[in-house]
Amino acid sequence: MKKLCLLALCAFSTPIFAQTNSLKSEVIRKADSLKNQVIIWRRDFHEHPELGNHELRTAAVIAKHLQSLGLEVKTGIATTGVVGILRGAYPGPVVALRSEMDALPVTERTPVAFASKVKTSYMGQEVGVMHACGHDTHMAMLMAVAEILTSIKGELHGTVKFIFQPAEEGLPPGEKGGAEQMVKEGVLENPKVDVIFGQHIISYIPTGTLVYRPGGEMAAVNGFHIVIKGKSSHGAMPWFGIDPIVVSAQIINNLQTIVSRNINISENPAVVTIGAIKGGNRGNIIPDSVEMDGTLRSFTDADKKMLWDKLNLIVTNTAGMQGATARVTRGNSYPVTYNNPELAAKMLPTLQQTAGAANVSIGPPVTGAEDFSFYQEKVPGLFFFLGGMPKGGDPKTTPANHSPDFFIDESGFTLGVKALCNLTLDYMAANSK
Secondary structure, X not given: OHHHHHHHHHHOOOHHHHHHHHHHHHHHHHHHHOHHHHHHHHHHHHHOOOOOOOOHHHHHHHHHHHHHOOOEEEEEEOOOEEEEEEXXXXXXXXXXXXXXXXXXXXXXXXXXXXXXXXXXXXXXXXXXXXXXXXXXXHHHHHHHHHHHHHHOHHHOEEEEEEEEEOOOOOOOOOOOOHHHHHHHOOOOOOOOOOEEXXXXXXXXXXXXXXXXXXXXXXXEEEEEEEEEEXXXXXXXXXXXXXXXXXXXXXXHHHHHHHHHHHOOOOOOOOEEEEEEEEOOOOOOEEOOEEEEEEEEEEOOHHHHHHHHHHHHHHHHHHHHHOOOEEEEEEEEEEOOEEEOHHHHHHHHHHHHHHXXXXXXXXXXXXXXXXXXXXHHOOOOEEEEEEEEEOOOOOOOOOOOOOOOOOOOOHHHHHHHHHHHHHHHHHHHHHOOO
């Protein structure tokens, strides 16, 4: 790794890179001056969250800001997506920077003054809406990055695409959106993107630190829906029916053997989870059917296929043994979030220079998923984690992302702004003629 870092630094040793070092001093100054504005933007987004494909107010705020900077702005991509294009004064690569815009159907419990009080309907239920995963912070930081890089566009060797994406958290059945739809609608074309960078704030990583992983960083995901058909009867006379609730319990237990007996967990983690089960409405009635929803997580194509095949085999055969039938349908599916190893090695000196070498580390594989992976399927990409836990916090007790108590230390935002700016400048320096 040290040798790769030295090679990367040598690649940057050009007149353009000398100019870039000067620009970085300007980035530091401007990022520090925008610290309070980033917090203002973040709190506004946090107080007015919107679910995926419904980010109308959010998109309008972002588009207005990008237009005020004089950028080329495109709206309505993948329903509500916004893209700003900054063309530097000199030819060079096209660098894309991405932020998500959507919030989650979570009712907020944090005691902050700007806590969300928004409620809406989701999947037929009234729910609270909250930026419980930090997308509000990502948008605010990328808006600052756009402002900073625009202010030095006369020195830029290349083009920057600022991608503000809806619906990263997934959508109800039947809807399209997110990164996959953005790619289908040409967000990586005209001009063609050469590389993409993204970051994600994490509540249990200390503020002031950056974490990344070359190769498979976050898991591939396959959502699934199971319908078990039995035969209804009186709860006091189960021999007249076929109990789908008992079948569902057997299926859930049997599914746990997929990972424990088929995955070499010393090489790659994997997860099989049933997160929702619905069946019946009275204690003395055996229902006709039970429905279950779950998720599969894996880090290789072979494991992803094996999990899906084993799931189908276990579900259908377990149901058949009891005289019931079962059907599995595929839900949302994301590829592995894969950091191009060569790109990660080349950009590591940038992250270390920005945060301090002691504050940059390689993390373990994360079984959460990110649709940033759809961009990485098309172009080399680097996705890294930004610390958001207050200093002195305990990662074991800190409320995690997606929690109603999710809390972020706002003092860490400036590091995220500087990191995206510096990655852009250094990549341009290393890939411009």
